[in-house]
Amino acid sequence: MANFYTDNKDLKFHLTHPLMQHIVRLKERDFTEKAKFDYAPLDYEDAIDSFDKVLEVVGEICGDIVAPNADSVDKEGPTVVDGHVEYARGTADNIAALRAAGLMGMSLPRRFGGLNFPIVPYIMAADIVSRADAGFVNIWGLQDCAETLNEFASEDQKMRFLTRVCQGETMAMDLTEPDAGSDLQAVQLKATLDETTGQWRLNGVKRFITNGDGDIALVLARSEPGTRDGRGLSMFVYDKRDGGVIVRRIEHKMGIVGSPTCELVFKNAKAELVGSRKFGLIKYVMALMNGARLGIVAQSVGVAEAAYREALSYAQDRVQFGKAIIKFPAVYELLSNMKAKLDAARTLLYETARFVDVYKILASIAEERKLEPEERDELKKYQKLADFFTPLAKGISSEFCNQTAYDAVQIHGGSGFTKDYPVERIYRDARITSIYEGTTQLQVVAAIRGVTTGAYLEQIRAYESVKLLPELEALRRTLIILTNDYEEAVRKVVAANDNEFIDFHARRMVEMAGYIIMSYLLLIDSNRDTTYQKSARIFVRFAKAQVKAHAETIRTSELNDLGEYQYC
């Protein structure tokens, strides 16, 4: 009888952020769909009420079905039978429950049967599902591949595939190959066009494909023979009903065991081209990855939520030396820092989701009509923010998720090292978040331009000028000092005029920017709800220690030092 939405007031807090009014009005085109669809919102309040009620259903299914299934799913795992995946029993139950509740295709347009939700409530559902079962969210969350079809596929393709996604069919994105992991330009899977019939066929192998046996897959393949880089790759959609792809094996993984990670063999599999040839990697995969990365931020936050709750309840119950262990400074400090990091990661998640929302919605409006000049400026501004915030959020929140899971096991002591407590599974599940959809190191590569171009600094200055309650002033002053430290560090690194020196300090600089941004977001949250002041104060202390340490490392670092680190 648990409800993972209503038992977590932070979710509703972020759902009702002031910018949501603008987002919902844009998304609903001034509420014009109410005449056509009986479930479209009548106005802003009605839309928020609908999100709230639907998320309550998500919370109920997660609390009553998905979370209780997580343990058996982790033990059973999926299997391969006759070249196809058979989910663990609990996974199949979870899918059936979410499908019956109409929770597939949440963000897709209503004309395909979707709920037309903005990214924020959709991502909130992912946050909730992740807390219940981190492995399961991958299968359910792959519905956001449909967003890419919605953006780039033909109307006919959308009609055929998106309606099926809304009815509950699952998806996969087939990108990685044995020799093309982080470097997708090396993709080899061959796409051949039969000029007489116009039919594309796929041949080759894909590896590490999450839910690789899903009903509908987006496949990155080499359509231009003789090419070797990303410009020879196109995007295809494969329909499992057509056959031609078999699952050779499922990886034996440390965590997210319920999510089948497949090795796929394509044998003359029929497929359809999506969008234009040669744009597969450079345009469509980039869109796909940004959506997927935001999904991993939600997963990281949801898993950290689960870890924190397990640790908190254990610390309250476990008695040693005559008192609950939460009474010991060593334990309550850990827990408070976990909570502060959780609140910080979550506020960054929803800030990023809002940026993505504004920019994506304006981009889709631009396909319907010419944007006004101020709308064009707004689109540009939010696209830039979304592009810089997504890797920042993915990098930092997934590291926080791992730290939180580590500390949660620590609080459990020896019990946490056994399989008797859920925290052991959560710890294993957390580990992947900082690896897939681009490792933390690769997020830093994507985020560093936000440092060197001054984009993060500009946004930090914007936060700095937000009017705050008087009691938050002291914290703002601290952050201004840290911002100066950050600026100085960046200035020094950039002045060396050496790319390797920038790469060497990139993670430090990205983290400095990230911690300052997260601190400001918590301050702004505290303005709207004073209960966040505690986390804001604790997080600013953490940020201060980290930023100062990074600043000192950079201040005393010289280009020549790199030699000492090189190649070990």
Place this chain on the structure above:
Amino acid sequence: MKVYKIVVLAKQVPDTRNVGKDAMKADGTVNRAALAAIFNPEDLNALEQALRLKDRFPGSTVTLLTMGPGRAADIIREGLFRGADDGILLTDRAFAGSDTLATSYALSRVLMKLKDFDIVIAGRQAIDGDTAQVGPQVAEKLGLPQITYVEDVLKIENNRIFVKRRLHNGVENVSCTLPMLMTVNASAPACRARNARLLMKFKHAKTVSELQTANEDYLHLYSDRPYLNIAEWTVANVEAEPEQLGLSGSPTKVKTIENVVLQAKEAKTVPATDAAIEDMMKELIASHAIG
């Protein structure tokens, strides 16, 4: 394919499964304010059986019928969110204080008005009274065949329904002709969750009484979208004999209510040695507690 008209009897009850310290008042009566009002759990199992029949026989309809105060309209909405087609709230001061006899009388009068139903499905019993009497009494009053403790509907063929009953020490497959009434056990499949689209479609559904306090901006909805009007029936809608309703129609009289606190009196501490544990096992087997 044949379609069926199904009526589900449901009750709003205090959530006695999550009882806190303040669940009972000093005088031994239920403190309703401290307990959330919920859809009676076995009535949800009943609703699921109805919805499964609707899935199996497309075009069939599910109508929810509940008797209670105005707020019991929540039960109708909960049904609509899960796939029921419509609902009737039977509400009137005249029904206040009804025991099972008066309740089954009132419900049977509504069913007589509805006439052309094929299957009536109710939960086995409600968690507040635990009598399991209302379903069978309704069937008796309407002269319908009844099957209790149903866990699954196996098939419907040539106007006969075949069901599986879950009994204490086994299962029993039985059949009867339509129209009929069945009561469903908690061991039957749990009710599906609310569906997001139906939830958004029906969330504004209201009874006439609720419309009095509704948001004025939305009032036009109730003429534009007739399905948002929840039928609210009073004594005037059912041809009933007044003396059979409410308190006067309820022979059950509560004599006293006692607050029983269960206490384990025979607690025994067994030392953590193999010998002591073996003795305990032997004792438990001898007393047939296990084995």
